Amino acid sequence: MSQQTPNLSPFKMSIAKSILKRAIDYQKQISKSPLSNEFIERSTPVLWRGENVPGNIVTVGTNPSAKEFLNQHNELLENEKARFFIRENHVSLEEYRNDDSKLEKTIEYYRMYFNRDTAYTSWFGRKGGGKLEAFVNGMGGSFYNSSSYKPVIHMDLFPFPTRKQIGRMKEKEELLNSDFVKNSVIDLLAFLEPSLIIILGKEHCERIERVEKETYLREVQFLSDFPDAAYQIGYYSLKKIPLLGLHFKPSEQFIGLGSKRDANGLSHGTYGSSASLTYIGEQIRQHSKIVHNES
Template identity: 90%
Template sequence: MSIAKSLLKRAIDYQKEISESPFDNEFIKRSTPVLWRGENVPGNIVTVGTNPSAKEFLNQHNELLENEKARFFIRENHVNLEEYRYDDSKLEKTIDYYRTYFERDTAYRSWFGRKGGGKLEAFMNGMGGSFYDANAYTPVIHMDLFPFPTQKQIGRMKEKEELLNSDFVKNSVVDLLAFLEPSLIIILGKEHCERIERIEKETYLGEVQFLSEFPDAAYQIGYYSSKKIPLLGLYFKPSEQFIGLGSKRDENGLSHGTYGSSASLKYIGEQIRQNTEKVHNET
């Protein structure tokens, strides 16, 4: 808990720092940093995305999700970031929201998928992991490079590269992965594959590979840091429509919409898992 609180305090400090700039308009009022989601047990699988969606904090009417509907800790109206940072009970509640995220009925299933369902959960089932079913699979935790929800997608912001390449992000990613102690790290998106190699020295991703049945589901296999933690970089995003590939067809004539079905995502996960295990067994 002490390490988790230390990581959270650093994120709050950075949120406070950039809240004093014009970027403050992008923050969701009364929101708090989201360092990870899931029970942090050593040996889990960690998936890495960009940043928390605004939908994690806001409903369809752009109102804050509070009380029993809240997915994360929400600051009271009168509590600013400085007061929040120095309130241990609030910090511990924030961390408890992280740990119990997938145990509660409020998880953002439109992105993560449901237990036994599609989206990222289907792919992770193929990889031998699950956000929800730790008894049958290896537990999965999700974290983001930029751990703050924003009003619009960070990819559409002019500050994108400045934020994602900041010293805060670099240090936060390295320290959070050290804290989570994963047995496998999965990077979601081609640009983040390149980014993770820049963030941590001695990280290596091999040549781009393709599945014969799903040739547009490209990926790289390698290792993270000097600890040589198995690393998988996906050039696609199983959580998004057509897994971020668009609505075209691949060289086999298969539509990208087919790639996004639960059965396809689970199969893709199974095939990539086998290839990942083969590579790591050979090295």
């Protein structure tokens, strides 16, 4: 299950560049709209993070955090601190789009994201640590190079960092339900070839069902030990790729549920510990035959 992979084949690289070019075209379109101020100057699209091994697990979030591109002083992360490819000063999106070497460097940043020491661990978690990494460990995967776990890749529905959290933008629904997002998700999942897709958040569970025909999630299920960790299982597309929809987000203070206690009297804060998240992942994996059989 090692995550060491060779370079992309010319065919796979051409597909990746095609998807990237379409994202750049959309970024160009948005940059001419009132939303242009929400985009980070010199940023580039973030299609995915992790080495794209066929049969991997893919987690799906909302959009990249501005913190992936900016430091605590809102200055652009550049050079050895950069997590993604940064356009040089005065290089337009059009020039960037038409430069194959820059596109290939961009894709290399995606693939090597978790192999460098710059990953956004406050959200993803460290190797052997908490956050989303702890949950996917319980599911039998890891973002980090490991011979013990299946490789995990992260992608977002809207592959652009925004200065303001997209959930606070009045254009949120328009952006997340756009034809661009739908087509990008379809093509990217086809490119990544996952054996399991994990959707992070209740609202995205509903969105993913609208992306491809024959995609569905069954009734909501709950864990007896963590009853507020609700989830759904199903399949994605005609290819019947196992699909797990979480009604919570393991990377965020548990998990959007607030500070209340569950039916067992357990504090939601307890849900967010590394041990709890790993256990929740293990339990969902065991209880969900559709996931367990594919792991």
